Amino acid sequence: MFLVRLVQQLAVRHRRLQSLRVNEEGSFTLEASLVFPLILLCTVTLLFVGMYAYQNVFVQQLARTAAERLAFSWNNSHKDLVTGNYNPSETDGLYWRLTHDSVTDLFGMLSGSGTTEVIIPSGSASGHVENKLAKSSALLPQGVTGTAKYANYLFDHQVEVKLTKSFLMPKQLKRWLDSEQTTGRAVSHVVESVELIRLTDITRTYFKAIKGRISPQKAREALVEPIQDNLSGPSVSIKSERQAAAYLKSLVGGTEVILTTTSGKSRTVDALDARGIGHQAFYNMTEFQLRTEQMPKDIELLDQRTQVKGIVWHFFKKDASGKGMPSNSFRKELERKGIVVVIHN
Structure with a gap:
């Protein structure tokens, strides 16, 4: 009897062990609980690495944009960094490149004066070069800091x-x-091909013809800026479409011509200049009229490229409010079509 009970107990234990081996209920939950923290850690790590890479590219693009716009507007500190617009009467003077462009002892040895650096964003700066560099502060979003440096190597x-x-x-x-x-x-790099030629000429002229006849001090004193005058020209009052067309002809030196588009439509151009650029004056026409009547004809002329080499639309303001001027969306559409837009005050 004892032997029979022992065999029965061993059999029961064996069946229990077999059932534990065969039953996998809860194994997926156990495995997931072990693997999930590792997956979560990898996901969070990849998320932060991606955000770090994106911000790094963003800051690099900001630096590239700021440097390019500073270099583009370097010849006039009054230029808008984004659009490049400026008032013709606002300039840096005639001799700023010889006296306020990090130049050392121009008439003694003719050399650059190293570098000028400012911290940005900066509310104010002293000096001509420093003010130009500080303008880049307007391009920086909140939280971005750094430095802007200008080097003149002649x-x-x-x-x-x-x-x-x-x-x-x-x-x-x-x-x-x-x-x-x-x-x-x-x-x-600040690219000014014309000024480079002028600097080369003044260097050759000075060292060959002037040096030895005048002292460096007197040469520097001779660089007196001329009195600033209104460089925008005389004021012209435009009160009609015909007057705007007449003013445009005298401005570009063009003549009125009648052209025919590829679809057979007639197009009157107010002023066709010597380079083959067609200029058109607008004073009263609405955007709807321009979009439906004028723009299709000019697009055909531009696609043809035989009668005109380019089209420029000149808009003349009726008053200071700018009422009647093309909207930003319409201006962008015209530029995409190849039509240049000029606004006259």
Whole structure:
């Protein structure tokens, strides 16, 4: 009897062990609970790395944009950094490149004076070069800081912008990336071909003909800026479409011509200049009329490229409010079609 009971107990234990081996209920939950923290950690890490890479590219693009716009507007500190617009009567003077462009001892040895650097964003700056560099502060969003530097190497002028932006991330990730902020650096060259030729000519002229006859001090004193005058020209009052067309003819030196489009429509151009550019004056016409009547004809002429080489639309304001001027969306549409828009005050 004892032997029979022992065999029965062993059999029961064996069946229980077999049932545990065969039953997999809850195994997926157990495995998921072990693997999920690792997956979550990898996901969060990839998320922060992606955000860090995006911000790094964003800051680099900001630096490149700021450097390019500073270099583009360097010849006139009154230029708008975004559009490049400026009032013709506002200039930096005639001799600013010889006296206020980081030039050292121009008439003694003719050399650049190294670099000028400012911290941006900056509310104010002292000096001509510093003010130009500080203008880039308007391009920076909140939280972005850095420096803007200008270097005059006489025949190579460079604008360098370095930007940084803090980035919040876990401590372990900071150690891995070895950085707590994103950075961007860009260098742009100030290109002024005409001024380079002038500088070369004055160098050749001075060292050959003037040096030895006049002292460097007197040469510097001779660089007196002329009295600033209104360079915008005489004021003209436009009160009609015909008067606007007549003024445009005298402005560009063009003549009125009648052209025929590829579809057989007649197109009267107010002033066709010597280069083959057609200029059209607008004073009273609405956007609907321009879009339905004038624009299709000019697009045909531009596509043809035989009668005109370009089309410029001149809009004359009726009053200071600018009523009747083309909207921004219409101006962009015209530019996409190849039509240049000029607004006359």
